[in-house]
Amino acid sequence: MIPVSCQHAEWLDGRDTFDVASKKLDLYGNRADIMNKSQAKTYLCQYVDSSFRSTKPCRQRMKERNVTIDDILNVIFWGKVVELEDDGPGRWKCTVKGLDIEGDELVFVVAMDENENSVLCITVF
Numbered sequence: 001m002i003p004v005s006c007q008h009a010e011w012l013d014g015r016d017t018f019d020v021a022s023k024k025l026d027l028y029g030n031r032a033d034i035m036n037k038s039q040a041k042t043y044l045c046q047y048v049d050s051s052f053r054s055t056k057p058c059r060q061r062m063k064e065r066n067v068t069i070d071d072i073l074n075v076i077f078w079g080k081v082v083e084l085e086d087d088g089p090g091r092w093k094c095t096v097k098g099l100d101i102e103g104d105e106l107v108f109v110v111a112m113d114e115n116e117n118s119v120l121c122i123t124v125f
Contacts, residue, residue: 054120055120057122070101081096094110107124109123
């Protein structure tokens with residue numbers, strides 16, 4: 001299959017994406033590496049067990065609010081990604097909202113890095 005109106009395109013892994021000037025594009029010329037909220041939730045669920053980390057300010061805030069890792073996990077698995085922003089190639093920042101294990105509302109912000117398969121909790125509130 002040859003991409004229409006694209007010069008110097010290289011197909012990647014047999015998928016419907018190709019690399020034009022080092023940017024992954026889909027068949028319609030859109031960035032193929034854009035993540036949506038549903039994909040962000042899937043990513044969080046997939047990598048939270050193996051690569052979850054938190055910043056020092058986040059750990060301090062967790063201590064102040066009596067937020068545990070179990071609370072964070074409950075929100076990740078049962079909550080909703082309410083905001084998602086592109087933070088560079090393969091990097092995303094998202095806000096997740098849900099209920100902790102006691103049923104209280106919990107919101108936290110995480111940075112996800114697809115290049116390193118990592119999840120970094122930035123803050124909780």
